[in-house]
Amino acid sequence: xxxxxxxxxxxxxxxxxxxxxxxxxxxxxxxxxxxxxxxxxxxxxxxxxxxxxxxxxxxxxxxxxxxxxxxxxx
Numbered sequence: 588x589x590x591x592x593x594x595x596x597x598x599x600x601x602x603x604x605x606x607x608x609x610x611x612x613x614x615x616x617x618x619x620x621x622x623x624x625x626x627x628x629x630x631x632x633x634x635x636x637x638x639x640x641x642x643x644x645x646x647x648x649x650x651x652x653x654x655x656x657x658x659x660x661x
Contacts, residue, residue, distance in 0.1 A: 588647065588648030589626055589627070589646055589647055589648065591648070592648055593621065593635070593646065596639045596641065600639070604618050604621075604622070605618055607635070610638070611634050611635070611638060613627075626647075632647070
Protein backbone atom coordinates (compact mmCIF):
# COMPACT_ATOMS: atom_id res chain seq x y z
CA UNK A 588 0.00 0.00 0.00
CA UNK A 589 2.85 2.42 0.78
CA UNK A 590 4.31 2.17 -2.71
CA UNK A 591 0.94 2.76 -4.37
CA UNK A 592 0.32 5.88 -2.30
CA UNK A 593 3.87 7.13 -2.79
CA UNK A 594 3.64 6.70 -6.58
CA UNK A 595 0.24 8.42 -6.64
CA UNK A 596 1.67 11.42 -4.78
CA UNK A 597 4.68 11.55 -7.09
CA UNK A 598 2.45 11.49 -10.17
CA UNK A 599 0.09 14.14 -8.79
CA UNK A 600 3.07 16.40 -8.21
CA UNK A 601 4.81 15.58 -11.52
CA UNK A 602 7.83 13.91 -9.90
CA UNK A 603 9.57 10.61 -10.42
CA UNK A 604 10.18 8.57 -7.23
CA UNK A 605 13.96 8.93 -7.54
CA UNK A 606 13.63 12.73 -7.86
CA UNK A 607 11.92 12.82 -4.47
CA UNK A 608 14.59 10.49 -3.13
CA UNK A 609 17.36 12.81 -4.29
CA UNK A 610 15.55 15.84 -2.90
CA UNK A 611 15.35 14.18 0.52
CA UNK A 612 18.80 12.53 0.38
CA UNK A 613 17.34 9.04 0.07
CA UNK A 614 19.28 6.56 -2.03
CA UNK A 615 17.86 5.12 -5.21
CA UNK A 616 18.52 1.69 -3.67
CA UNK A 617 16.08 2.56 -0.88
CA UNK A 618 13.47 3.70 -3.39
CA UNK A 619 13.92 0.41 -5.27
CA UNK A 620 13.44 -1.54 -2.02
CA UNK A 621 10.16 0.31 -1.45
CA UNK A 622 9.05 -0.64 -4.95
CA UNK A 623 9.81 -4.27 -4.06
CA UNK A 624 7.68 -4.15 -0.91
CA UNK A 625 9.91 -2.76 1.85
CA UNK A 626 8.78 0.14 3.98
CA UNK A 627 10.78 3.26 4.79
CA UNK A 628 11.92 3.70 8.38
CA UNK A 629 9.95 5.99 10.67
CA UNK A 630 12.15 9.05 10.12
CA UNK A 631 11.88 8.70 6.35
CA UNK A 632 8.11 8.24 6.52
CA UNK A 633 7.83 11.50 8.45
CA UNK A 634 10.06 13.32 5.94
CA UNK A 635 7.99 11.99 3.02
CA UNK A 636 4.72 12.89 4.75
CA UNK A 637 6.01 16.42 5.40
CA UNK A 638 7.22 16.75 1.81
CA UNK A 639 3.83 15.80 0.36
CA UNK A 640 1.81 17.43 3.17
CA UNK A 641 0.01 14.19 4.04
CA UNK A 642 -0.05 12.03 7.15
CA UNK A 643 2.16 9.01 7.73
CA UNK A 644 -1.08 7.04 8.08
CA UNK A 645 -2.02 8.10 4.55
CA UNK A 646 1.33 6.92 3.22
CA UNK A 647 0.87 3.57 4.94
CA UNK A 648 -2.70 3.19 3.69
CA UNK A 649 -4.24 3.30 7.14
CA UNK A 650 -7.48 5.02 7.92
CA UNK A 651 -8.05 6.89 11.16
CA UNK A 652 -11.14 4.94 12.26
CA UNK A 653 -9.41 3.04 15.06
CA UNK A 654 -7.55 6.12 16.29
CA UNK A 655 -10.76 8.16 16.28
CA UNK A 656 -12.55 5.43 18.26
CA UNK A 657 -9.76 5.27 20.82
CA UNK A 658 -9.72 9.06 21.20
CA UNK A 659 -13.48 9.16 21.75
CA UNK A 660 -13.21 6.52 24.48
CA UNK A 661 -10.87 8.66 26.63
